[in-house]
Amino acid sequence: MDYEFLWRPVFQAFPQLLKASLVTIEVSIISMVIGLAAGLLLFFARSSGVWIARFFASVWIEVARNTPALFQLFFFKFGLGAIGIIIDSYITVVMALAFNTAGYMAETFRGGFKAIPGSQLNSARSLGMTFVQAQCYVVIPQVLRAVWHPMTNQFIWVMLLTSLGMLVGLRELSGETQFLYSKTFRAFEFFAATAIIYYCIAKLMLLLFRLIAWRLFRGQ
């Protein structure tokens, strides 16, 4: 092997990589927040009595879960492009990831609500709480705890998926790396650095979620 590793360009580009990491984190958070909200709505829609809402939610959930995330991204990019809607790659990625997350989270919420026995609602109601009060103060805090772990995993999963952005021209961490390496042709060095950054972001996110969980659920 007569290849000489050259790390200098990577070090020089490090500030740009860190800046791109912020884009990665930002896209992850925005997609996750939208995805969570949409996922909760999908869960309610799917368990509602309105068949059209149920149908719409089911299609969304099943497509999100049973096709590749990359397919969903292409659908938002090429599909919307084909009907003349050209959107910015940032928004395309957010839409695709939020779509994907919503589908997975809807299922997670279903599991979470199912895990809370109906007797909890009954006892709350027997104390005179309204349905909404019982949900807010008794059921949902428990659901939050039940879905916390899968939600953490989903968040990290979304963060890793933002790397698909490089395939549609988004300059998040992977996209930026590709851009930089194409100027220097040091693919291995650049992507190795990027891999390390992703690893660190994933661990930091995990730590953050653990800390929040510790604050929220301690003692229980």
Next chain:
Amino acid sequence: MAIDVFSELQPKDLLFLGEAALRTLEISLTAIGIGSAFGVVFGWMMSEGNRFVTFIINAILDIFRSVPLIIQLILFDSFISIAGYPLPAFVSGTIVLSVYTAALVANVARGGVEAVPASLRKASRSLGLSYWQDLRYIVWPVGLRAVFPSWIGVALSVVKDSALVSVIGYVELLKASQILITRTQDTFVILTIAGLFYFALSYPISKASDYIERRWNQ
């Protein structure tokens, strides 16, 4: 005759898509097979080994779960070309996907071994079964039952994630679709075909797995 840059979707294009779909199946099934075998071994080592072994294996496998697959693929691909042993895209894709699968399956397998109550294993050993017999006749069937649905979930996600192997030049289904979209501009037809293929594969299997899980949990 001028070269037809944009042209209608033709029958041979469908064949092209079909072949690409087969390539998707080929690479993902290979990776699921190899990755699951290794994953089970790693999972077993993590649940039965001492703390140090568990920690090391887990830390290593965790890397593959904490770095985007697409980066793993590019990194491996550029590494082997630096090293001077360029491999066909199928081979390098399979290697990376298999390692990734093993990392996911290891956790599932570990859960499976740990799902077997210690008292059950004590009981089987007290009947005179050897360690390996206990593994083969008690831990494997009981643990498999506990985590089979999760394993199906991992396998299906590997099928979907195999779409990323296109970044190192393996023309699987999504890459083929992208090529055709660029040429024919028949976006919706092509995307629908590709989407339906994944859906038709994944949806029935995941529903069946839910059903089995519910049956077993009764």
Next chain:
Amino acid sequence: MIEIKNLKKSFDELQVLKGIDLTVNNGEVLSVIGSSGSGKSTLLYCINALEPIDSGSILVDGIGVHDKSTDVNKLRQKIGMVFQQFNMFPHLTAQENVALAPRKVKKMSKKDAMDLAARQLEHVGLGQKLNSYPSALSGGQQQRVAIARALAMEPSYMLFDEVTSALDPELVGEVEDTMRMLAKEGMTMILVTHEINFARDVSDRIAFFHEGRMEEINSPDQLINHPTSEHTVKFLSNVR
């Protein structure tokens, strides 16, 4: 006063209550016994409007429990209920469990609600466990928190649904003692139980349910020693 008139209730095809007439006076303790599936729990759920009814009526202090115009949330404050499963809210400490409804339903300030909770827990002998989460409490302790939680709403009536039957035998006593104490304090109570001896001690009357009907209702002594219905005889000989 709780007045139940010709109460009927079914789940789908199955008629669970087949016309119950029953009056419970203020200050009275009524025990309900009967075999599994005879509709005892369902009766309590109906009184607390946790289940709709088919026909008949239930009046609590003259208010129709199932009338459309009745504010059930208000009504339920009058009627405390404790369930067989402990039903602690697992994400809250004992004190928070008790304080939650006074705060949210009665709109008490946090401080007042927590003080009230502390007093109620003291009352059931759990003054030491204010900050414990349910997972750190024994079944008997959890059940006493559940009683305190219901009492914190200052109900006029208490419904108990087999509150000791999910407990280990050695923990039954502490919960029964708590109920005895309430009976002495003059609380109006309906308690569903399988513990005949406890029912005899604590109740003014005992009702025997069989397949959705109230077969017999009488003073403890009369019902236990001189039962009139053959089903009662059979039931009593089985539980003895």
